[in-house]
Amino acid sequence: GENVEQHPSTLSVQEGDSAVIKCTYSDSASNYFPWYKQELGKRPQLIIDIRSNVGEKKDQRIAVTLNKTAKHFSLHITETQPEDSAVYFCAAISGTYKYIFGTGTRLKVLA
Amino acid sequence: DADVTQTPRNRITKTGKRIMLECSQTKGHDRMYWYRQDPGLGLRLIYYSFDVKDINKGEISDGYSVSRQAQAKFSLSLESAIPNQTALYFCATRFGGEAFFGQGTRLTVV
Numbered sequence: 001g002e003n004v005e006q007h008p009s010t011l012s013v014q015e016g017d018s019a020v021i022k023c024t025y026s027d028s029a030s031n032y033f034p035w036y037k038q039e040l041g042k043r044p045q046l047i048i049d050i051r052s053n054v055g056e057k058k059d060q061r062i063a064v065t066l067n068k069t070a071k072h073f074s075l076h077i078t079e080t081q082p083e084d085s086a087v088y089f090c091a092a093i094s095g096t097y098k099y100i101f102g103t104g105t106r107l108k109v110l111a
Numbered sequence: 112d113a114d115v116t117q118t119p120r121n122r123i124t125k126t127g128k129r130i131m132l133e134c135s136q137t138k139g140h141d142r143m144y145w146y147r148q149d150p151g152l153g154l155r156l157i158y159y160s161f162d163v164k165d166i167n168k169g170e171i172s173d174g175y176s177v178s179r180q181a182q183a184k185f186s187l188s189l190e191s192a193i194p195n196q197t198a199l200y201f202c203a204t205r206f207g208g209e210a211f212f213g214q215g216t217r218l219t220v221v
Contacts, residue, residue, distance in 0.1 A: 009151060032208045043201065043212040044154070051208075089153060091210075098169075099144060099203075099210055103153035 002027040004092045006102030013080050014110050021105045023090035024072040032093040033066060033073045036101075039086045047088075048075070080109045114138045117202050117213035124192050124220055132187045132216050134202030142205040143185040145169075145177060147198045148215075154201065160185055192220040 003026040013019045023033075034049035050057045050064045050073065057064050061080075066073040073092075077084055090102040115136045124130050134143065145157040156169030158177040166177060174196060178186045189196055197220050202213040 006153070034208060034210075036210075043214055044210075045212070046209050049208055093208060098156070098159070099205060100156065100170075101146075101154040103151065 002030075002092065002094055002098060002100045004090060004100050004102040006090050006105060008105060009103065010106045010108070012108045012110060015080060015082060017080055019077045019080055019084070019107055019109075021075045021088055021090070021107070022072060023074070023092070023102050024070075025092035025094075026071070027092065027094040028071065030071075030092040030094040033064065034091050034093070035062075035064060035075050036089045036091070037086045038089065038104075044089055077107075080107075082109050082111055085109045115202060115204055115211050115213040117200075117216050119216060120214060121217045122219070124218070126193055126220055128192050130189045130192055130218070132189075132200055132202075132218070134185045134187070134213055136183050136185075136202075136204050136211075138204050138206065138211060139182070140204035140206045140211070141182065143179070144203045144205065144210070145175075145185070145187045146201045146203065147171065147196075148201060149198050157187065157200075189218075189220075192218075194220045196220050 005024045031052040036044035037047045038044040061078050063076045088105045118133045144159045146154040160179045163179045176188045200216045203210045
């Protein structure tokens with residue numbers, strides 16, 4: 001069945017540095033790749049997404065890149081700030097109904 | 112954001128008891144999902160539903176059942192709770208690509 005692998009599971013960076021989280025998916029029919037941020041004690045919320053017909057998308061300090069040939073996509077956060085500390089989830093959407101998430105990355109931004 | 116509401120928010124129950132977690136939404140979305148979150152395992156799909164007549168098993172449906180009573184309501188039941196079902200449970204709706212999550216229900220089975 002569909003599978004989404006996410007790495008690393010934890011990531012610590014110094015404030016101001018960049019952070020990169022990578023995901024790999026198995027279903028070649030996947031065509032939508034969202035990223036969610038979950039702050040401590042809160043629900044996951046969408047922060048950025050990319051569709052399969054686009055290779056890169058940027059929104060201020062965050063960007064997502066997609067390599068369909070290799071079946072992987074990445075989240076890039078530049079100039080990290082303490083409020084970026086959270087758990088980040090990727091997802092790969094294939095078919096109409098299923099919504100499969102990666103295992104999550106706990107990002108800590110050290111002041 | 113109270114568009115997707117879960118009750119209860121916290122629950123402690125005993126092994127062997129039947130328990131129901133409820134989810135209601137005011138977004139008018141057809142697609143609803145139940146996930147369980149465990150440390151290091153991410154969000155795993157338990158069940159999903161397209162409408163009241165369409166219920167589908169996810170990755171980890173064993174030991175769970177669901178009921179889609181109306182477009183706005185999707186309940187998750189644990190038939191006979193066991194300790195390894197202790198987790199944070201999220202209900203979500205979906206419109207287009209984006210998923211909208213409830214606040215979560217923290218369930219502890221003792």
